[in-house]
Amino acid sequence: MRSLSAWWAGALEHQAHRDARAPGRTWDLRLLPAALAAWAAGMLGTRLPLAQAALGAAACVVVLALLGAVLRVVLRAVADVVARGPAAGQPPSPRPPGHGAGRAGAAGGARADGRRNGPPRGSASWSALALAALAAAAVLLSAAADRPATGALGTVLTDGGTLTVTARVLDPPRPWSAPGPDAPAAGEDRTGVVLELALEEIVHEGHRERVETPATVFADGPAWAGLAPGARLTAVLRADGGQEAGTPVLRAAAPPGVLPAPERTAREDVRARFVVAAAGLGPDAAGLLPGMTFGERSGLDPELEQAMKDTGLTHLTAVSGSNCALVTALAGHAVLALGAGRRTCLLAGLGALGAFVALVGPDPSVLRAAVMGALGAAGLLTGRTALSLTTLAGAVVALLVVRPALAAEYGFVLSVLATAGIVVSARPLARLLGTRVPEVLGIAVAVPAAAQAWCAPVVVLLQPAVPVYSLPANVLAGPLVPLVTVCGLAGLLLLGLPGAPAALAEAALVPLTAGAAGTRLVAGTARLFAGAPAALAPWPDGPAGALLMAVPSAAFVLGVHVLDLRRRRPRPVSGTLRDGPAPPAPTEEDRRRAARRRRRRRAAVAVLALLLLAGPVLRAVLDARRGPPDWQALVCDVGQGDAVLLRTGPGRAVLVDTGPEPRALERCLQRGRVERLDLVVLTHAHADHTGGLPGALHRADVAELWYSTAAPGPPEQVHAAAPGTPVHRPAAGETRTLGDLRLTVLAPQGPAPRRRGPASSSEENDASLALRAELTGQDGTTVSWLLAGDLEEDGARALLRTAGPLADVDVLKLSHHGARNGGTDIIDAASPRLAVVSVGRDNDYGHPHPQILSHLARAGVPLLRTDEHGGVFLLREGDRLRAVPADR
Structure with a gap:
């Protein structure tokens, strides 16, 4: 049996021979x-x-x-001029016999009449x-x-106004926030969701009109946040006017009315059965198997999604050119195995590609890959060589003619850049790596490295951070992608066949189970590298960050091509002859010593690589086995919002506020291993405190819900998001004991009086529930908290007049994210040992305000900030409080 070093040397020799015979690569740039x-x-x-x-x-x-x-x-x-020949008096230049006749038909040669052939x-x-x-x-x-420059929609976009629309949801709602009209002075923000709608019908001033136009809608409220892709709705939208170009931007003027779902199509039925089958194979398969097969990511766990984002593996859950190429190749080879000709194979591949695109949907990446594959197949059908760069350029032109808005879509831009990087730079990089590693490994490294180098300047616009371990993560996960995709496609095909659904589902479980094993390895790779030290390196955001990233990316690409050209350039054969005998040939013992040195160097490199990988693996295993510390409280990092978990027992807690976004709250519950929420408290009805409620209901069992608001009735999100859950509006003085936790309501003193019109932002803030929480440890000692929602100075003064000594606590959660209008009286009355504030990174509201920070510094109160420290576990150790980062 050959040793590993002999196999490695043979692989390198084979690669060197292949590289020496390979012709120089040229690109058709027309x-x-x-x-x-x-x-x-x-x-x-x-x-x-x-x-x-x-x-x-x-x-x-x-x-x-x-x-x-x-x-x-x-x-x-x-x-x-050429036809007139040489000037008079000058003899014609001599030609070899037969020169003109022999080359009369060649392109660019001379014809009998003196003119040139060819273009x-x-x-x-x-x-x-x-x-x-x-x-x-x-x-x-x-x-x-x-x-939409004509008709009712064009009129509303140009002049402003409202219209009633019937539309279909294209993408899941995404959270957004912006400073309020008086921010950052008052510190109040405007939050909500943004979603893409396909407008089908509009009604404006009594006129009904059919349209087919995508639109971007900014909205607020849980009814909008809970919409799923594919849902049909009616809504009243308004435009500010002055829009003459670009995708229409509208704002919701009222909650939507959800229309009854139409009868599910065959495509949707097959996809739904696939999702149900994948859900039974484990949480990783439930999210990754549909995503890697046809781009469905609704079941992807937020923690795993973040890990894939931190390791540059997000593209695996978006259908791309590799999926389309795999579908086309599989269909073509299947027909070829049956004895069909080349054209039949290509037509079968194109047919399978069309069916796949119809199943997945017109995602920009899928459209680009599908059009590129169709153009390449057409080139082969006509007998011409398909040049990848030319095919990509043709696909870009065709897609932009059909859909010009693709030019500004990040998905399309990244897809084209990644393909161009692979076409232009992957082969030279693989040749350079092929001198040190076998061909298969060189290609496995070169393809993701080239794609990342070309895409990096655009990626930092989306996420101002650099995933440090993106390359090794892609190298390890890359070989698993074809396995998962092929198994997923096989299961999808079985589920789509006519016949008994139960029997087909049983048959589909065979390939889906194999694909689920691959998804577990992909998920493990993402978690492994996401948990490694310094997995994300910070990077400047905006155009400056993109330009800064373009410098090393361009230098890397240029260096690869320069080194490749220099290495492939023929070496000079001229030299100087030296007198004397030739140097003696190396002996067999010399060759053996050199081989031993090479083997030792390679073994040292292998051991070093294993050690570098062993550290993150060991840390990930230990963290998974150790779990979270024995915490009393967990301050969640939910961005610009509030969410605090107070532990009541193993796997149980009380949640005070939910933050603005469900997924961020779900990640916090996952880190704390919280499975049951004995109580959820919504201090007041602002979206940065209530928007994450669906995440709490999805991730944990909720036993009861408390709320407060300046409005006469409960917030609509309470009934919309928590049907069947007991809902209660507590009064000041009310207490509740849950496990090791005792809660006391300090404010407000009573519901706000009835008023006409909605409450102002300040009135809603001052209606916040103020709670005193007392957490008793195993040694009998108690840590007290004061959580005052978003109380402003008037509300804080009212609280302090009635709370008395109950306001004196160990830990103070700063009201209103540390805004100036929260005042400093509550800090002086609480005299806390520790203050915490939940704010978003680089928020536009000036939170926490410098005046609050300086007052805490003068009082000698340390401050924990989620924008700087992330989520934080708070532990009690004797008479000391210890903070442990939760976002490891």
């Missing part, structure tokens, strides 16, 4: 100007007013015609220029045609 022009036109066309977009398209056509006429005149003049010089550049101008004109015209 379609590249057209793709760049189409992209620029798409970026401009969706932002320019209608008249300017149409004028730009006409200008492209006019310029094209003028340049064509000028170039035609110049080329004809050049051709006439004239400059025709290639003229073709590229013509294609670029035509592509830009087509994209601009398409953008102008898609503009």
